[in-house]
Structure formats: structure tokens, C-alpha cells
Amino acid sequence: MAVPVLKSAPVLEVANLEVVYKNAVIALRGVSLTVAEGQVVAVLGANGAGKTTLVRAITGLLFVHDGAIRDGAILLRGEDLGRMSCAQIVSRGVCQVPEGRMLFPSLTVEENLKMGSMTRRxxxxxxxxxxxxxxxxxxxxxxxxxxxxxxSGGEQQMVAVGRALMARPRLLICDELSLGLAPQIVETLFEMLARLNREDGLSVLLIEQNARMALEYAAYGYILETGRVVLDGPAPQLRDNEDVQEFYLGGGEHVSISYSAIKHYKRRKRWLS
Ligand SMILES: Nc1ncnc2c1ncn2[C@@H]1O[C@H](COP(=O)(O)OP(=O)(O)OP(=O)(O)O)[C@@H](O)[C@H]1O
Ligand SMILES: [Mg+2]
Structure with a gap:
């Protein structure tokens, strides 16, 4: 008799998520993605694509920004996160390294780190x-x-990562960890995440504009544009994708145009030729 292959259950499942701010601005339009247990997944996208909105939705912080989930679901090992407070979400092992680090500047490094363990006894x-x-x-x-x-900026980002780790996360979400940092520092930080992933089985969601770096460390990636996932696939496949290279890996002359724009442009080019 064949032995069934048990695939590990996803730690995070986002299904058809629609998020709206102030009951007026639609920031996510039916986003679906999955993070398997112990997996590193990248979400790539340009400014305003909806990356931070996705982080806010998963961590229960939309309400702070007058945002709300209008449709869809966010499941953590099958449990609906959409109805939980951010404290409940943290207690279930979901933590973030927020965009812009959000440290307490007048507190010491150690005091900042301890902030991450406030809910622990x-x-x-x-x-x-x-x-x-x-x-x-x-x-x-x-x-x-x-x-x-x-x-320095790099050291502050280390504190932000350390603070998140002090909550003992099972899923760590990093919102633009690499922003404004020297490549060597970014590599140190990503290597650290890779080590925690390897040694502790930490699942990681890398929200990034730095596609090159993120696709080096992630197993799977999603490309987000104006609130929609326009492409997803295993990281090596995305790295080899001509359009991704052209727009996200700086391989071409059209680096400032979006992925969907190049699709349109290529279609036009085909029609015109
Ligand atoms: N509090 C808010 N109220 C209204 N609209 C908002 C709010 N926050 C974000 N938005 C809008 O939602 C969209 C997605 O923004 P979001 O910050 O999620 O993008 P992002 O991908 O994180 O961008 P960046 O790379 O600049 O951080 C944008 O159009 C933005 O203007
Ligand atoms: Mg953002």
C-alpha cells in the first residue's frame, strides 16, 4: 500500500483578502497567499502596492489606520485571525518587524528588546x-x-528584529527590512533570518522591494501590484522570469514601469510588429 505523503499544514493562509481604508480607498483587492510551516515566503511590490496593508491586516492593526477587512479571510493554522485583537495574534506567535523600525529612541537597546517580551511572564x-x-x-x-x-540604521534594524524575536514568534513578518541599509548589513540580517528558519523552524514572510535579495532567501514569492497578486511562483522561477528580471531585478531599460504595464507593452509590441 502506498504511504500517503503528508504535506505540512500552512501556517498562514490569506484568501481573497479585500481591505479598505476609511470605507473609501480599496488597498487590497482579493489577495491570496500561503506560507507553509517553516517556509520563507517573499511578497514583492513597488511603493503603494499594498504590502504594509497586508502586514497590518495579518497583525490586527488595520483599525489603527482606519482600515478594515471587507472580504476574504486570514487563517493561522486554520484559525481565523480576522476577528482577533493584535494581542491575541501576537500570543499565537505572529510578530512583525515594522516598516520604519518603530523603536523607542530614548530607551536603551535592552529596554527596547524587552518591549518584545512584555506579554511573557x-x-x-x-x-x-x-x-x-x-x-x-x-x-x-x-x-x-x-x-x-x-x-546606526543597521544596528537599529537589528534591535527591531531582536525585539520581535523576544516575543518568540512562530511566524515573523518583516516589512521592508532592507530599506535604506547597506547591502552588507542587509545580508547579515537576512542570513540571521535564514539561520532562525533553519535552526528553529521559524516561518518568515519577507515583504520587500529588494527583489534580488528576497528571492535569494525565500522559497516562494508573490508579486503585488495595486492591491493584486499579479504573479507568484517558486523563487528560482521568479528569478528566471524575464519580466521580473526586467522590472524588479533591474535587468532592463524599463525598470520604472510595472509588471502589468510590461505585459501590456509586450502585447502591444507583438501586435504592432
Ligand atoms: N491610512 C490610510 N488611509 C487611506 N489610504 C491608505 C492608508 N494607508 C495606506 N493607504 C493607501 O493604500 C495603498 C497601499 O498602501 P501601503 O502602505 O499598503 O503600500 P506599500 O506597498 O506598503 O507601499 P510602500 O512601499 O510605500 O511602503 C496606497 O494607495 C496608500 O495610499
Ligand atoms: Mg509599506
């Missing part, structure tokens, strides 16, 4: 996790008593 576990973060990012150990405002 296991003091021994918290100290252990702090030490793990200092092991992962030795520079933060050296600077633990320094106010966050005096750190």
Missing part, C-alpha cells in the same frame, strides 16, 4: 532569549546600555 526564558539575541547580534550586546537613538 517566564523571566528565566526572557533572560535566556536576551542572551540568544546578543549571541546572534554581538554588537547589540556591546551596546545594550546605549539609547537606541545613537545606533
Amino acid at each position: 517566564d523571566r528565566a526564558g526572557i533572560s535566556q532569549d536576551l542572551e540568544r539575541i546578543y549571541e546572534l547580534f554581538p554588537i547589540l550586546g556591546d551596546r545594550r546600555r546605549q539609547e537606541a537613538r545613537w545606533l
